Amino acid sequence: MSFLTQNRPASRTSGVVFNAPIPEGPGIPSGPSEIGLSDLVRILRRRIRIIIAAVVIVFVLGSLYCVVKTRRYEATSDLAIYPEGSDALDMGDITASIGGGGLDFDEKLETQVRILKSNSLAWTVISQLRLDKEPTFAGRRKYILFGPYVTPDAPAQIDKTSPERQNQLLGKFRKSLTVQSIARTQAVEITFRDANPILAREVVNRLSSAYAQRNFVTRFNNTMKASDWLSGQLDQLKSRVEESQVKLAKFQKETGIFGTDENDNLVLSKLDDLSKELTDAEADRIVKEAKYRVAQSGNPELIGTIVPDSVLPVLRSQEADLKNQLALASTEFGPHYPKVIQLQNQMAQLEKALHKEVADIQERFRTDYEASAVAEKQLRASFDQQKQKAYDMSEGLSEYGILKREVESGSDLYEDLLKKLKEAGVVASLKAATIDVIDPATLPTRPVEPNIPLTLALSIFLGLGSGVGLAFLAENLDNTIRSTEDIEFLTTIPVFGWVPHFKMNQNSRLKGASSNMKAPFETEGVGPIVLLRPNSQVSEAFRSLRTALLLTSARMPPKTILITSALPGDGKTTVTVNLASVLAQQGARVLLVDADLRRGLIAEQLNIPQNFGLSGSLAGAGIWRDAVANLPEAPHLDILQSGLRPPNSADLLGSSKMHELLEDWRAEYDHVIIDSSPCLAITDGVLVAQKTDTVLLVSRIGHTPRASLRRVSELLQSSNVHVAGIVINDVGMADDYYGYAYSKYSAYYAEDEKPN
Structure with a gap:
């Protein structure tokens, strides 16, 4: 299972299903429920590579033993x-x-x-x-x-x-x-x-x-x-x-x-x-x-x-x-x-x-x-x-x-x-x-040692047994989140939705974005999944997340939404880009802001020419409107990249200038989607989160440690930040309760569907 990280941009991404519970998993300390047979089956399916490797290794060793063992009669x-x-x-x-x-x-x-x-x-x-x-x-x-x-x-x-x-x-x-x-x-x-x-x-x-x-x-x-x-x-x-x-x-x-x-x-x-x-x-x-x-x-x-x-x-x-x-x-x-x-x-x-x-x-x-x-x-x-x-x-x-x-x-x-x-x-x-x-004894014609069928059969059973044991050992040593019960046990923040795992084809690309700065740019880059495959099941999942976000408030939907995570590699940037894209597809004016001033990757992912961006706007190097870029496939989506890395990113994001920019964005756009830095790595995300309407916390199945999720939840709640919920990322469809449903309707959401 692989996912889009800051070290490898736009190679893999994910989709979202609103309010869908992810599968239960083992290894929850003092958890509220017991592990059932279905949980054990999911563990074995998730660790199938370990089991296959153990069976192959033990079988090869058994075969070598049969080859080199002296034949005895x-x-x-x-x-x-x-x-x-x-x-x-x-x-x-x-x-x-x-x-x-x-x-x-x-x-x-x-x-x-x-x-x-x-x-x-x-x-x-x-x-x-x-x-x-x-x-x-x-x-x-x-x-x-x-x-x-x-x-x-x-x-x-x-x-x-x-x-x-x-x-x-x-x-x-x-x-x-x-x-x-x-x-x-x-x-x-x-x-x-x-x-x-x-x-x-x-x-x-x-x-x-x-x-x-x-x-x-x-x-x-x-x-x-x-x-x-x-x-x-x-x-x-x-x-x-x-x-x-x-x-x-x-x-x-x-x-x-x-x-x-x-x-x-x-x-x-x-x-x-x-x-x-x-x-x-x-x-x-x-x-x-x-x-x-x-x-x-x-x-x-x-x-x-x-x-x-x-x-x-x-x-x-x-x-x-x-x-x-x-x-x-x-x-x-x-x-x-x-x-x-x-x-x-x-x-x-x-x-x-x-x-x-x-x-x-x-x-x-x-x-x-x-x-x-x-x-x-x-x-x-x-x-x-x-x-x-x-x-x-x-x-x-x-x-x-x-x-x-x-x-x-x-x-x-x-x-x-x-x-x-x-x-x-x-x-x-x-x-x-x-x-x-x-x-009387007669001349034996067939050796009794080694017993090749028995040895190979025992090798298979021994490999299977050791593989299952190693699988459960690996599962027991895994301290990352695996289920909604993990999250419910670790934090009081509700689960907002979950993102199924998928892999992007490297040949799926968007044309280069245009900029207000009139800088010519002709290279290609990997774009959001909702623009590349609008009829896929993952795109439909992001549209479900859009619906959930718009219904979070009875009076009016939130305008400024910050998306963050506990640690790098949880996939917050991909969730941010695709959420902003589906909001723009609805006709609303959306501004996508890369507030990760230390390692912002949105410009690289969307193939946007580099400019002074947000850091330059906060430092007085230019007006933010001049740094805004857009995508031809998403005319209602504007993008403000992070810009050059400043030496004092925390001071810039916590300044009054940042507050003024947020007010300007609220006035000109229907929604402002902000991609921030991981909260446990640095404090930049918390400083911006205090100035936004709501926050979505992204955690990744099999990647985010339980202790990190607990600490980031406590940090956000103690900072008086409104957290709408947790988006669980990179959920394997084989492990998910809805895997059968997605398999059943996979023909409806075919990824190779021809465009109208």
Whole structure:
């Protein structure tokens, strides 16, 4: 929006609508009304350039990001994981009886996800594929976002990689790797991103293979450790069975007893029952003692084989992660760094929880073992007592039966445990294979980074949002008047009318004005809009202002009217020239006086030859009638220019000579329109305003500060000046309540209308 100013004369101007309220606007301090939706829309339309600029800038930045961003490909594989533990030793009932940790399926699956994310598996894949030599993985761009990859020198053997470099590689691996469980399934999804699509595929497939191998080896080794301990117990049992067989053979040789009928022998029958119970108790004690020995070892891996549902795997995984974090933090910050101390405290708490869980499991197995041992001891005592009875009854027969049953029970127990021991290895191998690759990773063909449609869409939305924010910020920081409510809140002077914004065509010109001084002048200059476009809507607006001015007094219209403003650039000169022109068009004799002796521009705007003007008349250099000029297009309009700039303009305008000139003008003209200097800049305008009938104060939308309008209103009112009202200048039609009406009747007021 541009308007006629003193620095750029007659390039743009405006029109007036009488008593028409201008649109409401935001930013009125303690204003009387709230901002509505229509006000917000007008703000956005007024600041549309800011919004468009923000959208374009952010969109260009997003486009540049899509151009320079390295293309990364994503390989994906789905694994089916069955996280239940191995029951190769058939210890499920015992495990269930002691609780087993109480982990549900989701927690077990999450444990497997943590294992897939572990540094041990990551380093295995890095070592197997030698990712430390891959430019897209271990290297970096030479120029941050573009250029060739630069890869640090890698050792010939991966084991010689420095800890710092190893941590860097692990960090990049974790950043590119994503492992997540799929809801309501026993499957997990593994994804890996890299600029090399082949490498991304190989990493995912190799990670799946390494995880399956690790799971198999870990479970198999844990089962075999328990089997090894049980083998030692079987050796002892075998020795006792052999001793019993030797005793039986010796007794048979000494006594000659090789067989007997014991069905009707009550003592021996009871002895047989106790022998069976003792055998069961001894087997139960051996199994529980085996578990107790495993628990006493304190090895979480072994304990996990006999209590697969415990929280030990989770705690062990957390311990491994904390150790890695502690090692990284200690290497980077030192042992006394707060984060390192915090990690050490967390490690201590975790170790405490781990020890407590192990201790709880040990205590449960110890209790079961001791109870089984006591039961075995009691049964053995009963058995010995019954055996003594049988011996007393028949020393030879009883001793033979005892020896025979010892051999049979020991043989049965040995064969049963030996069978389970042989099955353990095979069953453990079968149960350890709980990983199923549903879909191996395939070669990705389209990059996932950058996501160009999403990035551009987000750029548009972000630009739109930032543009709207900047628009409201600019509106909030704007301290100029924006609406009639601004004026009504700042001053008690009524709004006289408003001037819509328009732009003059530089080719629209008037012929040079003639002067009483007979000075020839043939150049062209820009003239009033009401003379150049008499049928335009702006000209009609000035004619409405003329009507309003003539009706301000019930008896007779004012003769001397001074038009002023608060600051330069408000457009008072254009309002003055066009108001004088429309008054002259009605047939009244009008004198247009340029009383801005410091920077008068009317002569320049209307292409009038320079003469002594008003300043010369006041200084006695000539008679004012000799300085009057006129326009051929406005025969009833006389123009008195400001003249040369005097050193004492305030003294001249406040002199009695000025009062005499006003009286002469009142006598010879129907109306005298005076263009004065801005009141806040200098006091010349106030001095002249005290001598005129009325004053019109011009303020410009988006230009006149609120504080300036308040001060100039107070200044004029305190100087006993009659102010008819405020003319609000340069109102945008898009922001105006009457914009729709002007748009509707624009054909009627067409600016390119042919003259009659």
